[in-house]
Amino acid sequence: MSTAELTRIKSDKVVDARGTACPGPLLAAKKAIGELETGQVMEVYSSDEGTKVDIPKWCGKMGHEYMGVVDSDSYFSVFLKKA
Amino acid sequence: MQTTPPPDNGSDQLSMVVFSGDFDKILAAMIIALGAAAYDMKVNLFFTFWAINALRASDKKAKGKNFISKMFGFMMPKGPDKLALSKLQMAGIGPALIKGLMKKQGVASLPEMLKTAGELGVQINICEMSMNLMGFKKEEMMDYPHLQYCGVATFLSDAQDSKVQLFI
Structure with missing residues (x-):
């Protein structure tokens, strides 16, 4: 999805993992996804650059739909949809 | 964090021998x-030899040890906060710098990671043979929710059912 499309999305859950390093954001995502229903959208805030590569990989294995990433000033938001 | 271990779904399993007692390798x-x-x-996780130091509780003691066991226990690091680096140890300055x-x-500390591992149902097995060799006793190991003592057969059995096997 494009950045413009992603920024219009209202996430069902926002996980703030900013300030934590690997594997912090991944564990935060794993913890939070259990609280979502299938089809709901989660947004993970991270400042750990590796997360941009890790979360899509994790989504691919776990079956969740990786939607994209939006950069902000000092962090970025990763969007995914729970399978 | 989920409190129950994930279901045992066959080959979706990781079996890892943790042999090194170096701070950096335990971290990895x-x-x-x-x-x-x-x-x-x-x-x-199969903790054996030097890695067992990482599972010692800093505030626990065991009775009835012989002289050699006591010496071993005294000379080796007692718990995850006391481990040495494999490089740049610099008489303790290295670990202090790394921890800082x-x-x-924002990297979690070793004690925090062990706590999270317990919450996520990570199984920790301690090689009883090497624990006895080094003179450690069960009562001086840290409280961990999924801890058991076993031998090589347990590792091999789990490793055969694992997609990922590692030795660190």
């Missing part, structure tokens, strides 16, 4: 273990 082992747990893999950097950069 724990990061991989937690990552695997995030993948809902069943994780089995980890805190600054």
Whole structure:
């Protein structure tokens, strides 16, 4: 999805993992996804650059739909949809 | 964090021998273990030889040890906060620097990672033979929710059912 499309999305859950390093954001995502229903959208805030590569990989294995990433000033938001 | 271990779904399993007692290598082992747990893999860690130092409780003591066991226990690091680096130990300055950097950069500490591992159902097995060799006793190991004592057969059995097997 494009950045413009992603920024219009209202996430069902926002996980703030900013300030934590690997594997912090991944564990935060794993913890939070259990609280979502299938089809709901989660947004993970991270400042750990590796997360941009890790979360899509994790989504691919776990079956969740990786939607994209939006950069902000000092962090970025990763969007995914729970399978 | 989920409190129950993930279901045992056959080959979606990681089995890792944790042999080294170096701070940096234990850190790598724990990061991989937690990552695997995030993948809902069943994780089995087999702590043997020097790595067992990382599981010693700093506030526990065992009675009835002979002289050599006492000496071993005295000379080796007691718990995850006392481990030495494999490089740049510099008489303890290295670990202090690394721990400071980890805190600054938001990397969880070893004790925190062990706590998270417990919450995610990571199984920790201690090689009883090497524990006895080094003169450690069960009562001086840390409280961990999924801890058992076993031998090589348990590792091989779990490793055969694992997609990922590692030795650190």
